[in-house]
Amino acid sequence: MSEESGRGVYRIIARREFVERARDRGFIISTLLTIFVLSAFIVVNALFNRETRFELGVVGGSARATGEQVAATAKALGFTVTLRDYSTEAGATQAVRDGAVAAALVNDERVVVKSSNGPGQLVAVIQAVSNRTRAQQALAASGLSQDAIDRALNVPPLPVRALEPVDPQRTQNSAIAIVGILALYGQLFAYGYWVAAGVVEEKASRVVEVLLSTIRPSQLLRGKILGIGLLGLCQLVLIGVTGVAVSRAAGILRVPSGALLTVGVVLLWFVLGFAFYAGLFAVAGAIVPRQEDLQTSMTPLSLLIVVSFFLGLEAVQTPTSTLAAVASMLPPSAPLTMPSRMILGQAPLWQGLLSGAILIGSTALLLPLATRAYSRAVLRAGRVRVREALRAERRG
Amino acid sequence: MLELIDLSRRFGDVVALDRVSFSVAEGEMVGFVGPNGAGKTTAMRITLGVLEPDGGGVRWRGRPVDATVRRRFGYMPEERGLYQKMRVLDQLAYFARLHGLARSDARAQALRTIEVLGVADRKGDRAETLSQGNQQRVQLAAALVHRPEVLVLDEPFSGLDPVGVDVLSGVLREQAAAGVPVVFSSHQLELVERLCESVVLIHRGRILAAGRIADLRAADARRLVRVEVAGAAASWYETLADVRVLDPLPQGAILELRGGARERDVLDAARAAGDVRHFSIVQPSLTEIFRRAVSEA
Numbered sequence: 178m179s180e181e182s183g184r185g186v187y188r189i190i191a192r193r194e195f196v197e198r199a200r201d202r203g204f205i206i207s208t209l210l211t212i213f214v215l216s217a218f219i220v221v222n223a224l225f226n227r228e229t230r231f232e233l234g235v236v237g238g239s240a241r242a243t244g245e246q247v248a249a250t251a252k253a254l255g256f257t258v259t260l261r262d263y264s265t266e267a268g269a270t271q272a273v274r275d276g277a278v279a280a281a282l283v284n285d286e287r288v289v290v291k292s293s294n295g296p297g298q299l300v301a302v303i304q305a306v307s308n309r310t311r312a313q314q315a316l317a318a319s320g321l322s323q324d325a326i327d328r329a330l331n332v333p334p335l336p337v338r339a340l341e342p343v344d345p346q347r348t349q350n351s352a353i354a355i356v357g358i359l360a361l362y363g364q365l366f367a368y369g370y371w372v373a374a375g376v377v378e379e380k381a382s383r384v385v386e387v388l389l390s391t392i393r394p395s396q397l398l399r400g401k402i403l404g405i406g407l408l409g410l411c412q413l414v415l416i417g418v419t420g421v422a423v424s425r426a427a428g429i430l431r432v433p434s435g436a437l438l439t440v441g442v443v444l445l446w447f448v449l450g451f452a453f454y455a456g457l458f459a460v461a462g463a464i465v466p467r468q469e470d471l472q473t474s475m476t477p478l479s480l481l482i483v484v485s486f487f488l489g490l491e492a493v494q495t496p497t498s499t500l501a502a503v504a505s506m507l508p509p510s511a512p513l514t515m516p517s518r519m520i521l522g523q524a525p526l527w528q529g530l531l532s533g534a535i536l537i538g539s540t541a542l543l544l545p546l547a548t549r550a551y552s553r554a555v556l557r558a559g560r561v562r563v564r565e566a567l568r569a570e571r572r573g
Numbered sequence: 574m575l576e577l578i579d580l581s582r583r584f585g586d587v588v589a590l591d592r593v594s595f596s597v598a599e600g601e602m603v604g605f606v607g608p609n610g611a612g613k614t615t616a617m618r619i620t621l622g623v624l625e626p627d628g629g630g631v632r633w634r635g636r637p638v639d640a641t642v643r644r645r646f647g648y649m650p651e652e653r654g655l656y657q658k659m660r661v662l663d664q665l666a667y668f669a670r671l672h673g674l675a676r677s678d679a680r681a682q683a684l685r686t687i688e689v690l691g692v693a694d695r696k697g698d699r700a701e702t703l704s705q706g707n708q709q710r711v712q713l714a715a716a717l718v719h720r721p722e723v724l725v726l727d728e729p730f731s732g733l734d735p736v737g738v739d740v741l742s743g744v745l746r747e748q749a750a751a752g753v754p755v756v757f758s759s760h761q762l763e764l765v766e767r768l769c770e771s772v773v774l775i776h777r778g779r780i781l782a783a784g785r786i787a788d789l790r791a792a793d794a795r796r797l798v799r800v801e802v803a804g805a806a807a808s809w810y811e812t813l814a815d816v817r818v819l820d821p822l823p824q825g826a827i828l829e830l831r832g833g834a835r836e837r838d839v840l841d842a843a844r845a846a847g848d849v850r851h852f853s854i855v856q857p858s859l860t861e862i863f864r865r866a867v868s869e870a
Contacts, residue, residue, distance in 0.1 A: 189670045197659060383654035387715060390621035390648040391671045393640060556623060 186392050190400025194375065195408050208412055215356075215416060216423045222352075223427035229256035231299045234269040234281035234289075236262075243285055246306045251299070258299065285310070351493055353436065354517040356420070357443045358489040360413065361513055365450050366482055368409035369458040370475070375401055376462030377471055380555050394552035402455040406448070413447055414440075442516050449533060450512025453540045454478065456547030463554035464561045481509045489513035496523035506532050508539040574598050575620075575723050575754045579629035582615055589615040591778040592629065597723075597754040597771075602745060604765030605758040606863060607775035613758040614651050616775070617727050621648045633723060644673050647721030651728050651758075653712045655700040661687065661711055662696035665718045672719035679718075686714040691740060706737050713741060717748070724748055726757035730764060742768055766859040774866055781866040786859060793857045793865070798839055801825035805847035813842055819861060824850065827861075 198204055231251075235244040244260045251258040261278055263269035266289075269281035273289050279296040280303070281289040288303055290296065309330060316326045379385040379397075388397055417440035424436060461474040485504070492501035492514040505515035505524065515532045518524035546567065554566040575597045582590040590612045597603045605613050618624040620631050622643050631638045638646075656664055665683035666676075674682060687693045690710040695703055700711060709732055716726060724745070730738055745768065749755050756773075759765050765772060766786060774782040782789055801824040802809070810816065810826055815834035820827040828839065836854065843849050857865075 186671060189667070193667050197656075197663075378656075379654075382657055383650065383652040384656055385654065386618075386623055386650040386652065387648065387654045387668065388671065390623050390646070390650070391644055391668075 186396045187400035187403060190392075190397060191404035191407065194401050194404025198371070198405070198408055208415065211412075211416055212419050215420050219420065219423045220427050223424075229298070231256070231258050231280070231296055232261055232278040233258050233299065233303075234261050234263050234272050234278040236264070236266050236269045236281065237284040239285040240282045243303075243306055243310060244282055246310070247282075247299075247302050250302050250306055254302070256298065258302075350435070350521050353439050354493045354520040355490065357439055357520055358486065358493065358513055358517050360416065361443055361447055361450065361516060362482065362486040362489070364409050364413055364447055365454055365512065366479070368405055368451060369454045369478065369482070370471075371405050372402060372455050373458040373462035373471055373475055374468065375405065376459050376551070376555065377465060377468050380463065380465075381467050385555055389556060394555060395548050398456070398459055398548055398551050402452075402459065406451045406455060409451060410444065410447060413444055417443065439520050442519050445533075446512045446516045449536050449540075453508055453512065453536055453543065454482070456540075456544045456551070460547050460550045460554070460563060460566070463551045464563060464566060466559050470560070482513075485510035485513040489517055493517045493521070496521045502528070506535060508536045511536050574632075574634065575756070576632040577616060577620060577629070578632060580616060580619055580626050580631075581628040582612075582619065582624070582626050588778050590619075590626070593775065593778065593780055594629075595773045595780060595783045597756050599754050600749055600752045601771060602749040602755040602769045603757075604762075604769040604772040604859075605756055605775070606760070606762060606765060606772055606859075607758075607781075608867060611775045612778040613775060614727055617648075617725050617756075617758065618650075620725055621646060623650075644671075645719070645722045647716040647719065647724045647726075649712055649716040649726040649729050653708065655708060655711060655715070657701035658699055660697055660699055661692065661703070664700060665711070665714050668715045669718045672721075674719055682718050682720070683714070686718045687711070689744060690714050690717075705732055706734055709733060710737065710740070713744070717744070722753065724753055724755045724757075726755070728759060729757050730759055730761055738764065762859045762863060772859065774863060776867050776870050779870075781870055782862070789859075789862050790856045793862055795857055796830040796836075797827055797855045797857060797861075798830065798836055799825070799827050799851060799853050799855045800839060800843050800849070801851035802843050802847040803850050805843075809842065809846035810839070813839060827855065 233244055233247060235241045241260070241262065244258075248258040248260060261272070263272060263281065266281075266283050269278070269283060270289050272278045273281050273291055276291070279290070280299055282303060283289060285307065288300060290300065313326055313330060316329065317323075321329075379388065385397075421436045421440060457478055458475070461478060462471065465471055465474045488500070488504040488510050491498075492504065495501060496518045501514060501518060504510040505518055505528070511532045515524065515529060519529055550563055550566040554561040554563075557566075576594075577596070578594050580590050580593040581588075593612065593616055595603075605616075607613055615624065619626045620638075622638070622640065633642055636642070659667075662680070662683055665686060666679045669679035669682050670676065684693065684696065687696055687710075690713060692703075692707050692710045692714070695707060695711075700708060703711065713726075713729060716724065726745075729741060729745075733741060742764075745755055745757070769786065771785050772783070772789070773780060797819065799822075800810070801822060803824055805824075810828060811818065813828075813834070815830065815832040816839065817829040817831060818826050819829050825843075830836065830839065840849070840852055843852065
C-alpha cells in the first residue's frame with residue numbers, strides 16, 4: 178500500500194469536486210448554451226454595427242476621376258466607398274438594379290440609383306464633389322487664374338464645437354466592460370452557490386461524517402473551494418477565449434489586445450472575488466440542514482453580490498465618481514467594480530493594486546474564520562447560528 | 574490493541590459518557606451493546622475523531638490516535654452517508670484515496686471490495702438508484718475499502734435482510750481472522766452472541782459489564798431451564814413455587830429456578846400439563862445477561 182501524506186488530501190478532494198461537476202450533463206449543456214448565446218450576441222451586434230460602406234459604379238474616365246475624389250471625401254467623413262468600373266451605362270444600370278452597387282455615376286453626367294430614397298449619404302457626397310468640379314470648370318472657363326480659383330474654392334470648413342467629446346473606443350469598451358461585469362456576477366453567484374450547495378449535500382446526506390472520520394474539515398473545505406473555483410475559472414477562460422475569437426472573426430473588435438486584457442482582468446478578479454466569497458458561502462451551507470433552507474441562509478451574501486453588481490454597472494457609466502472609487506476599494510464590491518474601471522482605463526494602476534491587496538488581505542483574515550465556523554457547524558445536526566458556530570468548540 | 578481510556582463527554586446537562594474504558598485486541602471481535610441513548614454512538618464518534626471528548630483518550634498500539642493514524646481506521650457511522658449522485662465505484666475509489674491509497678490501488682481495491690460484498694454489478698450506478706440494502710453494502714465497502722487496521726461499525730446489521738446479515742457476518746469474521754480489531758454496536762443480541770467472543774455492555778454512559786461472553790455467563794449463577802410442552806394450558810408454569818418466567822416461548826418458556834425449586838419438579842409439572850417436546854438446562858443468553866444488568870443498574 179502506498180501512503181500519501183495528509184498534505185495532498187485537498188488535491189484529491191479538489192479533483193472530485195472538479196470532475197464530478199464537469200461531467201454533469203447540466204453543467205455541459207449550460208456551458209455550451211452560454212457560449213452559444215454569447216457568440217450569437219456578438220454576431221448580431223456585428224451585423225448592426227457594421228462599418229458604413231458603399232460600392233459605386235463608374236462609367237467613363239471622368240467619372241472614374243470624380244469617383245476617386247468621392248472615395249477620398251467619404252473616407253474623411255468616416256465611411257468607405259469602393260469603385261467599380263463599367264464599360265457601358267446599361268451594364269452599370271443593371272448593377273444598380275441588382276444591388277451590386279449602391280449607385281452609378283455615368284460620365285460625370287448623371288447618378289443612377291435604385292430609388293430616390295436610396296443611399297442619401299453617398300449621393301450627397303457625389304453631388305458635393307461634382308458641384309465643386311463643375312464650379313471649378315466654370316470658373317476656369319470664365320478666365321480666372323488657377324490661384325484665384327483655388328482661393329475661391331478651398332475655404333476651410335466651418336469649425337464644429339462638440340459639447341461632449343466622443344471616443345468611439347470608449348463606447349466599445351463600455352460594452353466590453355458590461356459583458357465582463359455580467360460574466361463576473363454570474364460566475365461568482367453560480368460558483369458560490371455551488372460551494373454552499375456542495376456543503377449542504379454532504380451535511381444532509383451525512384457523508385460528511387464518513388469524510389471527517391478520515392480528513393480534517395479544513396482540508397475538505399480547502400479542496401472544495403479549490404476544485405469548484407478551478408472549474409469556474411476554466412469555464413470563464415473557455416467563454417472568454419470563444420468571445421474574443423468570435424469577435425475577431427465577426428470583425429467588430431478594433432483592438433484585439435484590449436479584449437485580451439479584458440479577459441485577463443475578468444479572470445484575475447474572478448479568482449480574487451471567488452476566494453473572498455467562497456468561504457462565506459461554505460458557512461451559509463454548513464449552518465442549514467437541508468438544501469431547501471439554503472436560499473434563506475444565502476440571502477445576505479446574495480444581497481451583497483447583487484448590490485455590488487449594480488455598483489459595477491454604475492462604475493461603467495461614471496468610472497471616476499467617488500462612489501465608483503470607494504466601491505472598488507471595498508472587498509465585497511471590489512470584484513465587480515474595479516474590473517470595469519480598469520477595462521475603461523479609468524483607474525490608476527496604484528488603485529488597482531491597492532484594491533487587490535485589500536481584497537487578498539481581507540480574504541486571508543476571513544477564510545480562517547469561515548473555516549472555523551464551517552468546521553463547527555457542518556457536523557451539528559439541524560440549523561446552527563453563525564455566532565454559535567464561531568464560539569462553540571467542536572461538538573456533534 | 575485499541576484502547577478507549579476514561580472517555581467522558583457531556584451534551585449540555587446530559588452525561589453521554591462517564592469515564593468509559595474498554596479495549597479490543599487485534600483479531601478480536603467485540604459487540605458493543607446497550608439500550609438506545611446509552612452512549613455507543615458517542616463513544617464510536619470520539620474514537621474516529623468526529624467528536625472531541627471532554628476527557629480521556631483513545632490509543633492504538635499503545636500510542637494516542639491522531640489524524641494520521643485515524644486515516645487507517647475504517648468507520649461505518651450510524652447515520653449512513655454516501656454521495657447520492659456519485660457512481661458506486663468512483664465513490665469507493667475516492668474514499669480509498671482519502672484514506673491514503675494510490676490512485677490505481679484505490680480503484681482495484683474498490684472493485685475487490687464490492688465484489689466481496691456482492692454489489693459489483695452496480696459499480697457504474699449512482700448510489701441513489703440502489704436499494705436500501707445495497708446502499709448499506711456500499712457503505713460497508715466504504716469502511717473496508719482501504720484495508721483498515723481497525724474497524725468501528727455503528728449498527729452495521731440494521732436494515733439488512735438475512736442474506737445480507739450472512740454476507741456481513743462472513744466479512745467481519747474474515748477481518749478479525751486477519752488480525753483486525755473489530756467493534757460493532759447492535760441491538761440484535763443473538764447475532765452478537767453468535768459472532769463475538771466478547772461484549773461491552775453500556776448503559777447511561779457507563780460500562781456495566783465487559784469481557785468474554787462465556788465469562789459473563791459463568792458469573793451469572795442463575796439456574797435456568799427451557800421447557801416446551803404441546804397441548805398444555807397457556808399458563809401451566811406460572812403457578813410453580815419459586816419459579817420465575819424469564820422468557821415466554823410459543824409452547825413454553827425459559828424459567829428461572831430459585832430457592833428450593835428443583836429441575837425434576839418442573840419436568841414433572843410439564844409432563845402433567847401435556848406432551849413434553851423439549852426440556853433442557855440452559856445458560857443465560859446475552860439478552861438475559863443484558864436485561865439483568867440494565868434492570869439492576
